[in-house]
Amino acid sequence: MSFTQGDDVIEECLDYRSEESREEILGKIETLISDLMAGVAETGLAAIRLSNRRAAESIRFDKEKLHLTARDAADTKQNIIAFPGPTILNSWRFAVLMRTLDIISESLTSGKVVTKRDIYYRETWLFRNQAIVDRIVDDIGRTLNVPRAALGIVAAQKGLACGTFCMHKKDGTLMAVEGEIQLIPPFEEIKSVDVMDIDFVLVIEKEAIFRSLCSSKFYNRADIGRSILVTGKGYPDLSTRQFISNIAACHPDTPLFGAVDSDPYGIDILCTYKFGSRAMAHENSHLTALKMEWVGVNVLEYEDGWTKLSVGDRKKALKMLSLPWMETEAAMAMRLELQRMLFLGKKAEMNVVGTEANSVITYLTQAIKIRLDALITH
């Protein structure tokens, strides 16, 4: 289960801030739904043709390349999923399809990448098991003729952890190598996590910064002590949030820090760890880590390196400011940060803090040291 560079998980992780292709796929989904509505108006029956990518008719053997390949969309076997359907099973399939399309549109609109597991956990009573989700997602991809990653869905877990800890998995494997980057497995595969003598846990938004911290052995330093470093690669998946929430709950005295970009997405990612996500509201009690303390970056700390807040950033910031819990004491620092971004029209990425090459590491070391020292004096 150990993680090596070049694993397809990295490539599959989309840039959740890019907007172009998302628009196009959202358009395709809209067409699918408007065709459906037209059908309802005409026949009184809601029906969708869904490509069945596993049916024998959908697959052919490529004699040149010597592997199985999908036929052209036109030749793919199509299942008609209708509501009300001829059987209860058919109606249920329709509900599964609609809910999945809904979740895909939502993730495309917000730009958040979700894993198949995230989708299953959104509606466990509906989907019944993970395989149903895996299948419907692939069928939707085939029907819309786009790769699954373009739907904003990744297959595997994407969270990474590194540092001094020891994880026992239920299948008997032990993950315990200090300094080796580990993929965070689904919560139910973990038997226990032994955290040995650490001084803090640091969650980092960006994978690149996480990796440079790991290679500089940030998890074991003379000045700030030993730690576990975690990244959710942008918006964290369920496994990462469960992992963090669990460590926070089991080690109430260990400080938990979050390092994100000073832009509305960075603040939203921090809020996802701290307060939970709206998508998983029914599970948030096991997923949040309210005590996570924000260590930066702060838009005011920059001497240079700001970029202009885009129209999309402004919208995102305003939407976040209008959330009711943004007025609570716990969210005050984030609220002020969002307002300052809007007031200045500027945002700042973590990797350009300071001017020297190692400046992110220097910055984080100082930010964490100040907070650890403050804990000692109290």
Place this chain on the structure above:
Amino acid sequence: MSKQYFSTSLTPEAHPADIFCVETTSEYAITSSGNSTLKLWNAASNDHELVLTINTAHRLGIHHVCANKELGLIAAVGFDGEISVWSLQDCSCRAVISDPKTAYWAARFSADGEFLAATSLDGGITVWNTASEDFEKCGELETKGSSGLAIDYSNDGRFIASGHENGGLYVFSTETARLLHSLPGHIKAVRAVSFSPLSKLLAAGGDSNVITVYDVTSGEQVFNLSGHSRWIMSLDWNFTGEYLLSGSFDKSLKIWSIEQTECVSTQTESDSAVWAAKWTKTAGTARPQGFVSVGIDKTVRWYREATGG
């Protein structure tokens, strides 16, 4: 010759969030904050106590505020992009101005109180008639589409100046509703514009850290004032037009002599960025004109000139 100012009074934790703007009238200093309230502080007394708090409907916070003494009106602009207008007499809300297509940003009343003008994030400037029941729109000024961050109305009512995110700096004639000058000198955001009391000069500043001063009629750049090390957030002329007050992201306030074209006083009491500063308007009383500053530290600071020095 340098001048001496000293801090006479300060109110820490005046608001629970950043104080983004301050406006002064002969009676009050009015502060606007990220927590959706406007606060009115007594400008005439020694301890500058809180007189009134107005709870607005700008839930996302307020950034700009302006007032007109003649009309007894305050206009507040929120992060929600809306402008709310309040009566000073009874603190009632006179009007809410909003446009779903854009967000308003900085606003100013004309000196006679007849008009209210505001910039918006899509670059346009809108002018409203304050005498009409629902603040009827009476004019629109076109710019090149970059967000308008600053606005001022000249005292004689003849000009409107606007500063923009892309460095654009414009002077409009209110008589013809036409662009009079597109002023060079800034390639970065212009965050503050201010006409001199006699409407002859215009001062502008922003992310270039330099204050540029122009002749309003000819559009000529007359001189520059350099000294701030970071962005200039706010500019205001004293009532005689002899001094210009600037507030900066570099945490300092500076007073510039127009005659000497140099900085005559620097105040460094705040340990964080200054968002806005204004001269008091308690002129006519015996005391010399002072100023008020606000910023990230949530504190309202009052300053007065040291006399007999």
